[in-house]
Amino acid sequence: MKTVCPINACNACGACSEICPKKCIRLTQDYFVSNAYIDISKCISCKKCESVCPKLSIKDFSSPVEWLQGWADEPIRRKSASGGIASAIMYSFIRNGGYVAACRFLNGNFTFELSNNAESIRYFSGSKYVKSNAQNVYEVVKKTLKNAPVLFIGLPCQVAAVKNYCSNHENLYTVDLICHGTPSHKLLEKYLREQHYDLYSISDIIFRSKGLDDCKYKKIAKSVDEYMLAFLYGASYTDNCYNCSFANLSRISDVTLGDSWGSNYTEEIKHGISLILIQNPKGKKLISDTGIDYKLVDSTVAIEHNQQLNHPVLKTKEHERFVNAIEGNKSFSAATFKSISKAVIIQKIKTIKNTVLCRKDSNHFGIRILP
Numbered sequence: 018m019k020t021v022c023p024i025n026a027c028n029a030c031g032a033c034s035e036i037c038p039k040k041c042i043r044l045t046q047d048y049f050v051s052n053a054y055i056d057i058s059k060c061i062s063c064k065k066c067e068s069v070c071p072k073l074s075i076k077d078f079s080s081p082v083e084w085l086q087g088w089a090d091e092p093i094r095r096k097s098a099s100g101g102i103a104s105a106i107m108y109s110f111i112r113n114g115g116y117v118a119a120c121r122f123l124n125g126n127f128t129f130e131l132s133n134n135a136e137s138i139r140y141f142s143g144s145k146y147v148k149s150n151a152q153n154v155y156e157v158v159k160k161t162l163k164n165a166p167v168l169f170i171g172l173p174c175q176v177a178a179v180k181n182y183c184s185n186h187e188n189l190y191t192v193d194l195i196c197h198g199t200p201s202h203k204l205l206e207k208y209l210r211e212q213h214y215d216l217y218s219i220s221d222i223i224f225r226s227k228g229l230d231d232c233k234y235k236k237i238a239k240s241v242d243e244y245m246l247a248f249l250y251g252a253s254y255t256d257n258c259y260n261c262s263f264a265n266l267s268r269i270s271d272v273t274l275g276d277s278w279g280s281n282y283t284e285e286i287k288h289g290i291s292l293i294l295i296q297n298p299k300g301k302k303l304i305s306d307t308g309i310d311y312k313l314v315d316s317t318v319a320i321e322h323n324q325q326l327n328h329p330v331l332k333t334k335e336h337e338r339f340v341n342a343i344e345g346n347k348s349f350s351a352a353t354f355k356s357i358s359k360a361v362i363i364q365k366i367k368t369i370k371n372t373v374l375c376r377k378d379s380n381h382f383g384i385r386i387l388p
């Protein structure tokens with residue numbers, strides 16, 4: 018069967034399927050691969066799918082001209098995964114009359130929405146460590162750009178897709194995230210199911226929490242959160258992420274956001290500090306409009322602590338063992354143990370120690386759900 022980009026290399030950005038005039042592209046997502054299949058009996062060979070695909074056509078890379086770090090005011094920062102700069106940018110953009118397209122959790126899916134209502138930002142903020150679905154937002158963004166500025170925040174492959182999709186870049190502002198990689202939606206579903214939760218029945222999900230406003234949320238794993246461990250160790254991503262074209266210093270967006278690991282503001286790290294890479298004047302405007310007092314960051318230290326600014330995550334034996342176990346029908350827990358047993362054991366010992374010493378778990382990474 019014919020696919021838009023090479024078999025198993027697809028990012029699942031959904032742009033090809035949305036642009037296709039014949040609606041003859043079917044997206045499939047498995048545990049570790051995605052594909053966009055073309056029904057050749059309906060295809061008219063217009064090649065729109067190829068020109069929009071970020072795997073086949075990438076334009077507009079540029080290098081950062083400024084390296085900053087900073088954090089938003091409470092309570093924005095508290096509700097965010099890192100320093101809350103993404104939300105600060107969204108608030109000022111909407112205040113200045115623009116629209117924001119970003120990812121939120123809704124009815125079991127991680128979908129994109131376009132909004133010019135500041136109330137929506139609380140649904141957008143927070144990192145969702147799973148493959149999201151930007152399909153159906155591209156056309157809405159394209160139409161809105163004719164009359165108003167739009168800020169698109171997403172993973173680098175999704176930012177590349179929206180730029181390919183929309184020819185009018187004058188009103189388009191983009192923010193991408195430094196991206197480690199994403200596990201498939203199907204894998205998250207499996208993990209939650211084995212923990213006795215149905216992704217489609219829960220009201221909300223948080224992957225990383227500052228622990229202050231989340232008392233209604235339930236921590237999913239009493240001891241070790243295998244989903245987040247497999248994510249942080251790079252064992253559970255889809256195949257394409259190990260060859261990501263965006264894991265380097267040439268950026269596709271106006272502003273790139275990540276975590277300022279290795280920051281000299283050591284006291285602030287536990288509350289979250291955003292790393293900010295500005296690529297151009299549009300990026301400068303997005304950042305200065307927030308009114309936040311940013312600090313300079315040592316780019317060498319920032320790169321040292323963020324390998325995704327140099328190369329994609331490596332495809333290791335741990336990933337191979339994880340894939341083999343999941344495809345061999347093992348449980349998520351069993352696959353994680355087969356893949357990264359040492360990390361699981363260390364986490365278990367830490368949990369026992371914390372319990373015995375009545376110490377609060379200081380790890381912000383871990384799935385919490387609102388039933």
Ligand SMILES: Cc1cc2nc3c(=O)[nH]c(=O)nc-3n(C[C@H](O)[C@H](O)[C@H](O)COP(=O)(O)OP(=O)(O)OC[C@H]3O[C@@H](n4cnc5c(N)ncnc54)[C@H](O)[C@@H]3O)c2cc1C
Pocket residue numbers: 096097098099100101102103104119120121127141142143144145146147148149170171172194195196197198199274275276277289291292323325
């Ligand atoms: C899958 C993934 C992997 C990441 N890997 C790294 C990494 O290796 N190193 C690093 O420094 N930072 C990484 N980040 C970025 C980090 O988690 C923070 O998002 C970033 O530091 C900005 O933090 P913040 O507090 O400003 O905003 P946040 O509160 O994190 O909000 C970020 C914005 O990103 C959007 N978003 C969240 N999840 C998704 C998603 N799945 N798909 C599309 N858009 C999404 C939200 O809608 C929001 O607009 C990753 C983020 C994601 C989602």
Ligand code: SF4
Pocket residue numbers: 036037038039040041042055059060061062063064065066067
């Ligand atoms: S070539 Fe045109 S018609 Fe054929 S699948 Fe691609 S977008 Fe659709």
Ligand code: SF4
Pocket residue numbers: 021022026027028029030031032033034044052053066069070071072073178
């Ligand atoms: S456009 Fe996106 S969904 Fe379509 S083949 Fe390319 S990467 Fe996959």
Ligand code: SF4
Pocket residue numbers: 028172173174175196197198199257258259261262263264
């Ligand atoms: S690692 Fe690259 S391909 Fe994978 S989700 Fe992130 S940006 Fe997209």
